[in-house]
Amino acid sequence: MTDESALSPDIARQVFSATEHLTQRVRQAQRGTWFPLVLLGLVVVAAAPFYRLGRQVVTCDPALGARGGVEIIHKGTCVQVIGWPAGVYWISAFVLTYAAIAVFYVHRARSRGVGARILPYVGAGVAVGLVFGVLSGWAQQLNLAAMSPTGPVAVGLVPLISISLALFVLARVERSWAVLAFAIGYLVVTLLACGIGTRNLGLTINADLSPMWSFFPALAVTGGVLLLGGAGFALAERRHA
Amino acid sequence: MTHPANEIDDVVHQRVRLGILTVAHEARRVEFGFLRTTLDLTVGNLSQHLTVLEKAGLIEIEKGYEGRRGRTWIHLTAAGKKALRDEIARLKELIRQVEASQEKDPT
Numbered sequence: 001m002t003d004e005s006a007l008s009p010d011i012a013r014q015v016f017s018a019t020e021h022l023t024q025r026v027r028q029a030q031r032g033t034w035f036p037l038v039l040l041g042l043v044v045v046a047a048a049p050f051y052r053l054g055r056q057v058v059t060c061d062p063a064l065g066a067r068g069g070v071e072i073i074h075k076g077t078c079v080q081v082i083g084w085p086a087g088v089y090w091i092s093a094f095v096l097t098y099a100a101i102a103v104f105y106v107h108r109a110r111s112r113g114v115g116a117r118i119l120p121y122v123g124a125g126v127a128v129g130l131v132f133g134v135l136s137g138w139a140q141q142l143n144l145a146a147m148s149p150t151g152p153v154a155v156g157l158v159p160l161i162s163i164s165l166a167l168f169v170l171a172r173v174e175r176s177w178a179v180l181a182f183a184i185g186y187l188v189v190t191l192l193a194c195g196i197g198t199r200n201l202g203l204t205i206n207a208d209l210s211p212m213w214s215f216f217p218a219l220a221v222t223g224g225v226l227l228l229g230g231a232g233f234a235l236a237e238r239r240h241a
Numbered sequence: 242m243t244h245p246a247n248e249i250d251d252v253v254h255q256r257v258r259l260g261i262l263t264v265a266h267e268a269r270r271v272e273f274g275f276l277r278t279t280l281d282l283t284v285g286n287l288s289q290h291l292t293v294l295e296k297a298g299l300i301e302i303e304k305g306y307e308g309r310r311g312r313t314w315i316h317l318t319a320a321g322k323k324a325l326r327d328e329i330a331r332l333k334e335l336i337r338q339v340e341a342s343q344e345k346d347p348t
Binding site: 009012013015016018019021022025026027030032111112114115116117154 | 256259260263267268269270271272273274275276279285304307317318329332333337339340
């Protein structure tokens with residue numbers, strides 16, 4: 001195969017085509033996008049009780065102020081919003097979830113006979129998740145709540161943005177345009193869910209929920225998108241298998 | 242200037258061995274069974290090619306057990322990564338040179 005006649009550009013192109021095909025086979029064996037999406041979707045929905053835990057009806061009293069949290073005054077009712085229960089939840093959930101994702105990918109890759117490349121995604125997910133988890137739970141104490149473009153209550157939902165940021169690393173790790181497209185779409189959804197941009201666009205979710213549950217539509221929408229995305233990727237991976 | 246075809250390394254350029262290097266590079270480490278099914282080879286044939294690559298210092302072979310099942314993992318050495326990179330560069334150069342000469346003289 002080393003004489004010049006055998007090494008025509010056509011042969012070289014065929015070699016490139018064959019190596020590209022092999023590369024795709026390996027990438028397909030390494031991919032498992034559905035799992036992190038489904039797991040994170042469940043984690044997002046499961047955050048609801050912890051947000052609810054941080055909300056209590058209190059007596060409106062200007063002298064007492066927000067009493068360590070933020071107050072929502074809605075139809076004469078005062079609801080005190082404390083961020084730390086959700087903050088603690090997100091920090092613990094991110095560590096455990098990304099550890100489970102790492103175990104899944106390593107086990108799956110090993111059983112399929114290829115190496116796993118998941119460490120950058122897991123590392124990014126935990127790092128960004130911890131930063132955004134702390135930011136959401138203790139924004140008041142860190143004097144960061146005032147910097148939020150959507151107000152001190154919506155800042156509690158920023159861990160959702162950390163999930164979408166980590167998905168960009170997953171797209172790079174899996175070298176998948178589909179995951180990149182999903183990450184971009186999900187980033188837009190999470191920004192809207194956190195209220196960033198929605199006011200300018202005039203978008204609001206009019207669920208007419210009491211302030212005790214006003215966070216729920218954001219969790220349901222963002223968790224639902226992850227679960228639907230996970231189902232879609234699972235179907236696609238099954239079709240390619 | 243040397244024609245890129247003259248710089249081709251026989252050990253790397255052989256179709257199956259180039260496939261082994263490509264898969265091992267993409268997968269970081271690859272199991273014998275995955276290579277065999279992906280490249281559609283017999284056990285004996287694949288073993289021969291792996292021996293050639295191992296002797297050339299391009300791959301490392303690691304044998305172990307998972308439960309009672311014996312498994313053989315292959316991964317590229319630094320020399321293997323360089324050899325694959327050089328091979329791809331030479332093939333690209335070959336295509337580029339021929340395309341350039343065709344543009345100059347389309348007949």
